[in-house]
Amino acid sequence: DQALTIATPPPAGKVLLVGAGPGDPGLLTLRGLRALNEADVILVDRLVSPAVLSLARRDAQVIDVGKARGGPHESTQARIHALMVSYARQGCCVVRLKGGDPMVFGRGGEELQHLKRHGIAYEVVPGITAALACGAYAGIPLTHRDHAQSLTLATAHCRTGAAKPPDLASGDGRTRVYYMGVERLPALGARLLAEGHAADLPCALVENGSRPGQRTLHATLGSVVEAARRHAIQSPALVIVGEVAALGMDLAWFGETLRPASSDTLRRLAVA
Numbered sequence: 214d215q216a217l218t219i220a221t222p223p224p225a226g227k228v229l230l231v232g233a234g235p236g237d238p239g240l241l242t243l244r245g246l247r248a249l250n251e252a253d254v255i256l257v258d259r260l261v262s263p264a265v266l267s268l269a270r271r272d273a274q275v276i277d278v279g280k281a282r283g284g285p286h287e288s289t290q291a292r293i294h295a296l297m298v299s300y301a302r303q304g305c306c307v308v309r310l311k312g313g314d315p316m317v318f319g320r321g322g323e324e325l326q327h328l329k330r331h332g333i334a335y336e337v338v339p340g341i342t343a344a345l346a347c348g349a350y351a352g353i354p355l356t357h358r359d360h361a362q363s364l365t366l367a368t369a370h371c372r373t374g375a376a377k378p379p380d381l382a383s384g385d386g387r388t389r390v391y392y393m394g395v396e397r398l399p400a401l402g403a404r405l406l407a408e409g410h411a412a413d414l415p416c417a418l419v420e421n422g423s424r425p426g427q428r429t430l431h432a433t434l435g436s437v438v439e440a441a442r443r444h445a446i447q448s449p450a451l452v453i454v455g456e457v458a459a460l461g462m463d464l465a466w467f468g469e470t471l472r473p474a475s476s477d478t479l480r481r482l483a484v485a
Contacts, residue, residue: 226301228328229308230315232340236262237423240346244338249273252308254300256293260312260449262424269308290320294327301333312449314342318368318392342366344390347422347451351429352464360456361388368392388455395450399438405454410434415459420450427468429461436473444471 229248234240241249249255249269257266259279266275278293293309300307315321315337328335344366348355355364365387394401395418406412412435420428432440434454462472 224304226304227334228297229336231338232314233261233265234341235346235423238264240341253305255308257310298331314340317342347419350423350467351419351461353461355388362386365389391452394452417453417458430471
């Protein structure tokens with residue numbers, strides 16, 4: 214009798230959305246490190262540091278899918294969706310490696326929805342998001358019993374054509390952290406001032422948080438735009454607004470601290 218030939222289905226692949234953290238490889242989680250060593254294919258974002266990527270499996274295929282500033286983000290995202298599905302259907306373990314945390318301003322939800330629609334198995338590995346890392350590395354406690362009892366995370370960007378982000382700036386005793394806010398800092402500062410916030414409200418811009426080139430610029434709401442221009446602050450940088458921002462001038466332990474020209478911010482904090 215002729216033996217029956219039974220086709221073997223391809224092995225089931227999966228996608229792991231992994232948060233790489235802000236840049237310092239020491240902040241990568243153990244689960245994230247394990248995922249990098251299991252990966253056949255790694256789809257990596259622009260903001261993932263080379264130090265983190267160097268921890269990946271040596272024979273993994275690394276594909277740069279970073280979005281360039283001003284580039285065609287939607288077509289790039291469509292390519293990412295297609296690559297995840299294609300490689301997973303080939304039986305690969307795919308790591309979608311994102312800076313920070315994949316579910317905080319990282320389109321992680323959109324990517325999970327796409328994988329779900331196409332029947333692809335997935336996992337999510339959280340990472341340390343930029344607000345937590347930048348605050349910690351700049352010596353800025355995002356909450357403090359004397360100065361801030363609540364915390365708001367917001368993005369300066371939203372989908373083209375979407376409604377404007379809700380007003381997240383009202384209320385006392387609040388720290389406000391704005392992601393991707395440097396390029397829109399003039400508009401952000403003007404909006405906060407128009408809403409009645411004091412021109413001497415402390416602010417901090419943390420550039421390249423947790424990385425060797427970290428710089429933290431301290432200013433006030435009224436002076437932060439000019440200070441950022443004078444010191445040529447560049448993305449990636451996080452904007453922290455609130456009384457706690459001034460604490461970093463005393464508590465900073467990492468990177469370069471750029472202080473305001475006057476001591477007005479310190480005086481405001483002392484009487485708060």
